[in-house]
Every structure is written in structure tokens, then in C-alpha cells.
Amino acid sequence: MEAARLLADLHHRLHAEPPRLGECDDARILHLDLHSENVMLTSRGPVVIDWRNATEGPGDLDVALSAVILAQVAVEREHPLAPPAATLLDAFLDRAGGNLLTVLDRDLAIRRNDPALTTSERERLDAAAVLITSHQ
Template sequence: MTRGRPGWLTVANIRPLWRRAGTPTSSSSTTGASFAATEKAETWRLRPQSWPTWRVATETATCLADLHHRLHALPPRLGEGEDDRILHLDLHPENVMLTSRGPVVIDWRNATEGPADLDVALSAIIIAQVAVEEAHPLASSAATLLAAFVDRVGGRVLTTLDQAVAMRRSDPALTSGERERLDAAAALITGRR
């Protein structure tokens, strides 16, 4: 994360805050697999054995919710609003490395400050996009993960869901198919699907 956009955080800016909180921020000295890589391995290796996919998804959801809670407990560096917090804006299983020291959040290029609920809603919509892509090998696991994540973060997802969908829709890295699935993903989150 080296972008110098006004109002955006850089690794250099966020690292001291996270060090004070005791949370690793960079994968430069980190070895491990992402949650998603672990989820893929567990999904294929453990199904239909004694540790079902829902347990892996539930543990992943608990960790993601905890990472959001820990991140949003940090004071903003630049923001002056009462609700401003540090936001990752791309916190999902592919961006969490599992290490011997615990989970490490990576890929901070979208980080900024703003309302914590937006960060939570973006995580939910990203997970939901995988869940509604029927051909995706992890669609079922993502649906389970989404339900568990929403359960752990409560109504926070719904307060800024429309804004999160709009942000995802404007993401130039999304394919047309991913954009087309955004409405179905939002409907899955709100229970209208």
C-alpha cells in the first residue's frame, strides 16, 4: 500500500497504530496461508468427513468479525468525525494470512478512514458475491461464511449496504459478471433472495 492519495492510509502510517494494538500489519516477514487457501484445502479435504465445512466457515467468520472489531477500535489518524475509524475496505478471507503468531491482515491498498459499518458491509458483499456465483467451487462455503459473519456483526451490515454495493460496482477491477451479481449478493445479505 504505497498510494499517496489524500486521506488514504499507507503502511507507514498504519503500522505504528497496529503495533500499539499488538497486531501484525505486513506480510513481508510473515509466512502462512490465507484463510481462503485454508478454506479451499479444508473444504475439499474434509468433506464429508467429521469436520464439516460449516465449522471452518464459522471459525473464519468469527475471526473476520474479530479482526473488524480490533481494527475499528483503533482511533483514526486523520479523520475528525466521531464515527471515523480506520477501514481496510477489502477484508475477506483472501486478505488474511494465518501465521504462527495469529492472523495477519494484508493488502492495505484500499485503506482509508470512515464509518466502521461501511468496512463490515464491504466484507459482507465481497463474500456474498462468491456465494451467489453458483459455478464457484466455494459458493456453498461462502454462503455459510456469510450467514455466520452477518450473525457475528449484527445489523451493522445493513446500515451501509447500499453504499458498499455502489463502491463495489465502481471498482474497476471487477469483471462484468461480478458487477451483474452485486444485486443478487445484496439480496442474499438482506434475506430477499
């Protein structure tokens, strides 16, 4: 699936860049909101937008948060994009690599504390976590 390849590639490329602060050996530049709605496809290639959550830390944290965001859509039965989101999530997890389960709880806490999330989006976080862990 092209979308999963592109999303995983963007993570790999971003995490290959040296961190600005470099306070830890495993520090990487993190977007912390990298999903398909924050990628613009241009004639010069994909452009990642919406950097307001950017920070530095372990790359797995960024990848796992993208997985959580996709999984939240995938587990929302009424959402018209739930089936394609589940397919995208599976393909993304296959391509992204990393050890996401070690940071999943931290990512769930980040999402739970996101003031932009609705109550129903927060309620889907546990189901999203189950979906991700069942893939690993």
C-alpha cells in the first residue's frame, strides 16, 4: 500500500536527521502528529505540515503515535474511513519497524492529554491500543 510506504518513509527520513538539541543519544526530531492529513503531496514530493507538536525524543515514540492516530479511526465503527484506516495501519506497522510497544503507554497518555480530542476519541484509545498490540 503506497500510503503506508510513504508514511513509514517520512518517519524514517525525519528520524535520520540530527536532532537540534541532541540531549540524548537516541534523540530524534519528532513530529508527534504525522498522519495522512498532515502530508501534502506536491510536484516536488511529500511535504509534512502542522509542526506545532514537534519535539525531540526516541523515534519509536513518533511512529507509535502515528499508529495510535490511525488506530483511533480504525476502531470507530461508524467512521466511513474505518476499514481503510485499519488496512493502512496494518501496512504501516509492517513497514515502520521499531519497538512500539515500549512507548505505547506514553503515546496513549499524550493523546489522552490532547485538548483537541473529543470525549469519544479519548474513549477509543483503549480499543486503539488493543488493535496495535494485536498486530505486534
